Amino acid sequence: MLARHAESLFWAGRYVERAEDTARILDATQHGTIIRPDAAVQWDELLTVMRVHAEYLATGRDVTGPGVSEFLVADPDNPGSVLSAVRTARENLRSVREHLPTEVWEAANRFHHELEGRDLVDDLDGEPYLLFQAVKNRCQTMTGVVEQNMPRDDGYRFLLIGMLVERAVMTTRLLSIRWAHLSTGTFDDALLTLSSVSAVEAFRRLRSPSLEPMAVGAFLLQNPVFPRSVLFCLVRAETLLGRLSDQPAERGRTETVLGRVRSNLEYADVDHPSVDLPGFCAELDEGIRSVADAMTAQYFRNADLSPGPLPGSGPSPQPSPSVPLEGRR
Amino acid sequence: MAGGLFSGYDLGGFYDEAIGPDGTPRPGQGPVVDWFDALSPDDLRHHGALRDDVLRSRGITFTVYGEAQGIERTWPMDLFPRIIRADEWSHLERGLAQRVDACNRFLEDLYVGDQAILEDGVVPRWLVMTSSGFEREAFHVSVPHGARCLVSGVDVVRGADGRFLVLEDNLRNPSGVSYVLENRATMARVLTGAFDRMGIRSVDHYGRSLLAALKHAAPPAAGDDPVVCVLTPGVFNSAYFEHAFLARQMGVELVEGRDLVVDDHVVAMRTTGGLRKVDVIYRRIDDHFLDPVVFNPGSTLGVPGLMAAVRAGTVTVANAVGNGVADDKAVYPYVPAMIRYYLGEEPLIDNATTYVLWDDDERAAALDRIDELVWKPVAESGGYGILIGPQATDAELAAMRDTVEADPRGWIAQEVVALSRVPSCVDGRLEGRHVDLRPFVLTGESIEVIPGGLTRVAMREGSLIVNSSQGGGSKDTWVLDGTGAADPSDRSPSEGSAA
Numbered sequence: 001m002l003a004r005h006a007e008s009l010f011w012a013g014r015y016v017e018r019a020e021d022t023a024r025i026l027d028a029t030q031h032g033t034i035i036r037p038d039a040a041v042q043w044d045e046l047l048t049v050m051r052v053h054a055e056y057l058a059t060g061r062d063v064t065g066p067g068v069s070e071f072l073v074a075d076p077d078n079p080g081s082v083l084s085a086v087r088t089a090r091e092n093l094r095s096v097r098e099h100l101p102t103e104v105w106e107a108a109n110r111f112h113h114e115l116e117g118r119d120l121v122d123d124l125d126g127e128p129y130l131l132f133q134a135v136k137n138r139c140q141t142m143t144g145v146v147e148q149n150m151p152r153d154d155g156y157r158f159l160l161i162g163m164l165v166e167r168a169v170m171t172t173r174l175l176s177i178r179w180a181h182l183s184t185g186t187f188d189d190a191l192l193t194l195s196s197v198s199a200v201e202a203f204r205r206l207r208s209p210s211l212e213p214m215a216v217g218a219f220l221l222q223n224p225v226f227p228r229s230v231l232f233c234l235v236r237a238e239t240l241l242g243r244l245s246d247q248p249a250e251r252g253r254t255e256t257v258l259g260r261v262r263s264n265l266e267y268a269d270v271d272h273p274s275v276d277l278p279g280f281c282a283e284l285d286e287g288i289r290s291v292a293d294a295m296t297a298q299y300f301r302n303a304d305l306s307p308g309p310l311p312g313s314g315p316s317p318q319p320s321p322s323v324p325l326e327g328r329r
Numbered sequence: 330m331a332g333g334l335f336s337g338y339d340l341g342g343f344y345d346e347a348i349g350p351d352g353t354p355r356p357g358q359g360p361v362v363d364w365f366d367a368l369s370p371d372d373l374r375h376h377g378a379l380r381d382d383v384l385r386s387r388g389i390t391f392t393v394y395g396e397a398q399g400i401e402r403t404w405p406m407d408l409f410p411r412i413i414r415a416d417e418w419s420h421l422e423r424g425l426a427q428r429v430d431a432c433n434r435f436l437e438d439l440y441v442g443d444q445a446i447l448e449d450g451v452v453p454r455w456l457v458m459t460s461s462g463f464e465r466e467a468f469h470v471s472v473p474h475g476a477r478c479l480v481s482g483v484d485v486v487r488g489a490d491g492r493f494l495v496l497e498d499n500l501r502n503p504s505g506v507s508y509v510l511e512n513r514a515t516m517a518r519v520l521t522g523a524f525d526r527m528g529i530r531s532v533d534h535y536g537r538s539l540l541a542a543l544k545h546a547a548p549p550a551a552g553d554d555p556v557v558c559v560l561t562p563g564v565f566n567s568a569y570f571e572h573a574f575l576a577r578q579m580g581v582e583l584v585e586g587r588d589l590v591v592d593d594h595v596v597a598m599r600t601t602g603g604l605r606k607v608d609v610i611y612r613r614i615d616d617h618f619l620d621p622v623v624f625n626p627g628s629t630l631g632v633p634g635l636m637a638a639v640r641a642g643t644v645t646v647a648n649a650v651g652n653g654v655a656d657d658k659a660v661y662p663y664v665p666a667m668i669r670y671y672l673g674e675e676p677l678i679d680n681a682t683t684y685v686l687w688d689d690d691e692r693a694a695a696l697d698r699i700d701e702l703v704w705k706p707v708a709e710s711g712g713y714g715i716l717i718g719p720q721a722t723d724a725e726l727a728a729m730r731d732t733v734e735a736d737p738r739g740w741i742a743q744e745v746v747a748l749s750r751v752p753s754c755v756d757g758r759l760e761g762r763h764v765d766l767r768p769f770v771l772t773g774e775s776i777e778v779i780p781g782g783l784t785r786v787a788m789r790e791g792s793l794i795v796n797s798s799q800g801g802g803s804k805d806t807w808v809l810d811g812t813g814a815a816d817p818s819d820r821s822p823s824e825g826s827a828a
Binding site: 006098105106110154158244245246 | 385386387388564573574576577581582583584585587588598599600601602603
C-alpha cells in the first residue's frame, strides 16, 4: 500500500486510542478526586501523564478540575484534546477513505460531527460521566466496526498497530506517574490507577482479589492476557508487524527494535524491591517511541523509496495531517 | 394529483419536466407525482431530515473555496427526482456519443494527425492556435486508441420548446459523477416507496465501466492487468470527495503527486514495500499542474518528469493533455461542423445559439443586445466569470462591453436559455426550480453514456445558477427503462423530445 496511506492509518489509530484513553483516565481522575483529598495533585499529575503540563500552564489557567478537563476534552487548540484527536483521526481517515469500508468512515464521521455539535464545556459541567461514557462508546464502536468490516490487509494492520502503540504508551506513562502513590499506597490508589485503564475486574480476578497496590505495576506492564497491559499490546503489535504483506527481504529494523523492547519488558523482574519502577517506565516509554520512529523510517518515509534528487521536487503541498501526538502543539 | 402537495403548483410559463401545460403529469411522471402529492408537509420534512442524516453520516460533502469556516459542506440533494423517459434518453444517448466521438477525432487530428480539419478550413487554424487549451506539450503524443476524452461531462439543458441543447462539453476534468451515485444510494434509503415499479436504470456500474475504460487505454506493454491509480491534488481540493470515491469504486490507489516518482521515464508509486510501476493515471489535476518540469514550475501538486514518461509511452494519462482546446468556448460552436466532417452525420443535439465575438459583424450585433445575452469567458469552466445580461447592472454591462472590445477572442455570447424546471421541495411544498443535466460519457472499447447524470437545480426562486458553489442543489436523475408499470402512455413521445 501507499506509504502515505499507511502513515495516515497508523496515526488515525493512535488518535482514536488517545481519545478513548483520555476519556478513561479523566473519568477515573474525576472519581478519584472525590474519594481522595489531594485533588490538585491528581489534576497536576494528569497533565504530566498526558505530557501537556507546560502547554497547559501556558494557557494561563490554574490547575483545577474544570480547567484541566476542559483542556483535555474540549480545547480545539490542544492537539491532544479529545475534540482535536477525533478531528485529526477523521482527517487521517478521510485521506485514506478509499481503503476503508464505508462503515468505518461513517463511524468516524458521525463521532466527529457529534463532538463538534455538542457543548462539551456544558457537558463537563453537568454530567461529565455521561460524556466520558459516550466518548468511550464511540471509540469502541469504531474499533468494533474495524474488526467486523475491515479486510485483514496491511491497512488494517497499520491502523491496529497505531492503536496498540498509543495504548502501550499511555499505560506506561500512567503507571510511572502513579507509582509513587501505589508503592506507599492503599486500596484506593490501586483502584484509581486500575480504573484508569478499565482493569479493576481483570486485576481482581487474575491477580489479587484484595487489590494489592504493589502488584498493580507488574500487572499493567506484564500481564499476558489483559488487553490493556503493555506487554499484551507489544506482543500483538509484533504479530501484526510480522504479517505485513509488503515486507522487505531481510528482517526489518522495526521488528528488531520492537522485539528488543518487548523482550526487555517480558523478562524484567519488575516486582523486585530494587527496581526503580518509574525509571523502568521512562525507559519503556522511550523504547516504544523508538518503535514508532523505526516504523516511520522503514515504512512511511523510507529514503530508499526515492530514486534520487529530482528537479523541482519541493516540499509537500499540504501539511501532513499526522501531527505527532507527543504533546506537541 | 388530488390537490395535495401539488395544489397551487405554478408552471410559471416554463417547460416543466414533470407537469405538462395542461396541469397533468407528463408521460412517465405520473407515479412519482402522485406519490409526492399524497405526502403531507410533515412527511416531506421527515423525509428531508432522514436525507440529511444519511448524507451527513455518509460524509457526502463538497468544499466551497473562500469560506473560512465550514469549508466542507454537506451535499445538497432535493428529494423530487428528475425523470427522463426511455425514448428521450435514447435520443440523448446517441447525440452525446456522437459529440464525444467527434471531439476525440478532432483532438487526434490536431495533435497526432494531419490537422485535416484545419487544412480544409472547417475550423479556422488561427482560432485553434490561439486557444489557451491548445497544448504544445501534447503535440505528437499519441494516446492508445485515441481515447482522449476518456471521461466527458457534457452539460445539457432543455429550453422552453422542450428541445435539449448542449451548453459545454467538459472534456478536461469533469466532476460530479460521484454525486450521481451517492444521490441514488441516498434516495434508495429515504424514498424507498417512490421507486416502486418505475423501471429505473441503474448507475451503480460506473466504477466498473470507468476502470474498464482506463485499462483499455493502458500502453500495450502494460500487459493484461495494468496498474491504474487516481491522481488527486489532495484532501483540500473541492472535488476530493469524488477522487476518493472513484478510487474506492474501482479498488485502486488514490495517489497525490508526492506519492509518485519518475525514474528513467517510468512512473512508480511509493508503497510500504518499495516502488511499484503505474500504467494508467486517471488524473484529476489540471494540465498545467501535472509536471513542474514542463508546466508551472512552482506547482508541487504534480510529478516531475511525468510528461516525459507520457511522451515515452510508458504510462497513459487520462483525460489526455491538451483537451482544453476542444473545450474552448470559441471552438465549441464548431462541434456540429466536426460531427459532419468526421462522422458524416447530422448532429442529434444542437448547440445553444452562440455568437462568436471575433467576427466584427456578430460582435456588433451581440453588443447591441448586450443586456439580453449571456456572456462567457472562453477558457473557464464551472460557471466562473459568466455574466447574465438580463440580470446584470448597467455598470457590469459597461465593463463587459469594454472587456469584449479589448479581447473579442476571449469571449462568447449566447442567447439566454429558459431552463426547464422540475418540482422541488421548498418549505414543505413543491415549487418549480430550474435545472440542467450533466451526463457522463466514457470512451472505452466503445462510447458509453451512463444513464442519467447529475441534475443540478437552482434552489433560489427564479435563479438560473445551478452551481453548487452558488446555492445550487442536485437531484437524483432517473432514466426509465421503458418497462415500468407506470402507464401505457409511457411509450408515446411527448412534444419536443426529438430535436
